[in-house]
Amino acid sequence: MNVIKAIQLYIDKMIEEAGPGMKILLMDRETTSIISMAHSQTDMLQKEVYLFERIDSGRSNERLKYLKCIVFIRPTRDNIIRLSNELKSPKYGSYFIYFSNIIPRTEIKALAECDESESVREVKEMYADYLCINSSLFSLNIPTCLHSLNWQQEALERTVSGIIGVLLSLKIRPTIRYKNGSQPAQNLAKRVFDTINKESSLFSFKPPENGVPPPLLLILDRRDDPITALLTQWTYQAMVHQLLTIKNNRVDLSNVVGVPNELKEVVLSAEQDDFYSKNLFSNFGEIAVTIRDLIESFQKRAKEQKKIETIADMKNFVESYPQFKKMSGTVNKHLVVISELSMQISKKSLLEMSELEQDMACRADHSAQLQRVKKLITEERISIEDALRLILIYAMRYERHANCGTVGLLNALKARNGRTHLVPKMLEYISQSARNELFNTTKIDAVKLTRNLIKGLKGVENVYTQHVCVLKDLLEEILKGRSIDQQYPFISSEVPYRRPPTEIIVFIIGGATYEEAFAVHQLNQMGYRIILGGTTIHNSESFLEEVITATNGAPFKHSRSLQAFHNASNA
Incomplete structure (x- = not known):
């Protein structure tokens, strides 16, 4: 139950199947983000992937027949058309094509007809169709998903695909619960349930042993807990997102006064940064102590590096220099980020x-x-x-x-x-x-x-x-085996298991938050296996944009108090 490892396994398999030699990776806008959040560019270079191109943007017409092309795209109609045009006039020597989700056989047939040069070596589905943020947190990167308090059709289609991708990548066929009274949650639960049944051959995983309940997919609605998305958060990851905004593991610091050019944009990835990985969920007070300890450790190492008096000292310096340089970059990066957080906390009271x-x-x-x-x-x-x-x-x-x-x-x-x-x-x-x-x-x-x-x-x-998000209380109820049938019914008519599930995937329509990710992390530290996902990951500003879009076109309820607020805001 680790979404980062699941994505990495797919990427590694794609590259491995292409074999040795120089390779190019051809992606679309979404799969570019999916790969960049699982592997750094350095990792990809070490795997002999030397060029990266977007199939949905301007590209040169230079033919590079000596390169193998790994295509990793979402199976959208636009992408199929672009890939068909590519195969009609191939730029590269061979193509290994991977789709991030289920693709209809008719589309595969259409692509085969375009491959007159027979340059395609492989066509497969790899279900890496979501952004892995933390090991137990994923997002579909859908900024707003509702209109008139119901699904936007395109957002619903993308969400169904994303959840199916998560389930297939983790090899899970779950039972499905949804929040009663939420039409979007019920609609999504039904669509996912129908897709699982339609693609039953893909979901023919080995069932749990006798007496062990199947994994649970729990579909919730952000409208049932808008408070959590509005509160100031005090864990490191949540604070950075609230005050600086994290987008695809990147933080824009270009507006910070005095920041060096190399730190105008920084990457905060649990996979690529040990300090960040260890302190994702540390509170602000703990972070201040930890960064001080890191600086002291760096200063000690820096003094040791200056003592170059013998050949052995030179050898040790050369061997440790890459690690020393990496440590220097880590210290500088987090010191800039934490200093800016501290300044904003003080400035904004x-x-x-x-x-x-x-x-x-x-x-x-x-x-x-x-x-x-x-x-x-x-x-x-x-x-x-x-x-x-x-x-x-x-x-x-x-x-x-x-x-x-x-x-x-x-x-x-x-x-x-x-x-x-x-x-x-x-x-x-x-x-x-x-x-x-x-x-x-x-x-x-x-x-x-x-x-x-x-x-x-x-x-x-x-x-x-003090605040405890609704999700944490709900998960504790489920894990203790308490009945939640009335508030969270099953989508199917199957008789539910009365033992609590050992694996749970939670999905929040309208976006999850880093406070909820912290709650899931705390439960996982106790030995549970829970993954959280959402249409997006909110800070308070992005959540308010979600609210604006969701309520556009919604019928105005003329209760006395609400009418007074409406009149006051429009006076």
Whole structure:
């Protein structure tokens, strides 16, 4: 259950099957990202892959018959047309063609007819059709997937393909559950279920031993937990994404004052950077100590390198120089990133912001919290974006409170030219299930209330990490064997296993977050086998774009409180 290793095995197999000799890799936009996140360019060069080209962009017409061409593309109609044109007038000596997902036989036949020179040596399906971020985290890189709170058709098709790719790459035929009340989750579950049955020969994996339940595919909806995507995060990976944005394992630092040219863009990959791999889920305080220790270790090594007095010293220096240079690059890179994070935390008063966010997310104290929100959102040191996040969290928690102050908060945000229209959109976006379960507005779950009380008595690590995402509580319920049939029914009519599954793949429509990835990591550290995926991986800004797109065209619900917010934001 490691998505990075699964992708790497496919890539290595493609290159191995092409045999020895110089090779070119021909990709499309999506498969370029898939490969770059699993292997570095240095890794590919060591495997004799010397050239990289995109089939969907301008290319030279120079013929290079001495090169073997490994084609790795998604089986889209546009890609099939481009590849057909390539085979009609081949540039390379031989072609090894691999599709990242299931391709219809009719398309294979059409390609064969174009291969008049008989230059194609191999055609196979390799189910590397998703972005591997961490060993237990994947994304489909779909920025927005809903419109009018239902699937965009293209996004649905891509999501079905991506999930099928994950299942086939991990050799899993799962049972499927989905969030009851979510039409997108039910539609996706049915489409995946139908595809598995249609392609039953591909899913003819050895079933689990007697008594062992099959793996579970759990399909969730971001609308059931919008709070998690709005909170300030304090683990390293999540902080970088929130404050600097990670895109395909790369962080753009070109706007950071004084950053060296070689660090205008940095790669943060758990596979290629040991320091990053070990500290993905470390909190900000731990990172500060760790980077100090790394710098001290580097300084010690640097002093040793200066002591070159004998032939043996020279030999040792030459042998250790590549490692020394790599260590130097690691220190410089993370020092720049952590310094920028520290600067932004101080500049934006994020410690004070986060304390209030967590307080509102975890407990109801309307009067005191409203006064604190009013105070913070009018202060210039609090960015307009962060002020909006506070108002969104407040509006969702106290939407139905008798003295709800959202209208006044919107007026204050409007005075700062903030995006007031997002508040009514968020209240359209949040599901009825979230209204009931996150904030207990219609009923009190006595069992859940007792568990939360016990958790509160045990205490939390600090005031900035009080919040527990919905996913973690849900996974704990499943792993303890508690019944969730009513809220998360099976898509099929099969009698469900009553023993908890040993392997779980969670997929979140509307995007996952690094807080949820951390929750999965914590459970995996306890011996469970869980993988998390989403249409994308959100920070608060990308999540708000998701909300805007998802609610476009959605029917406006004219409840009294929501109508007041709508009027205030458009006044």
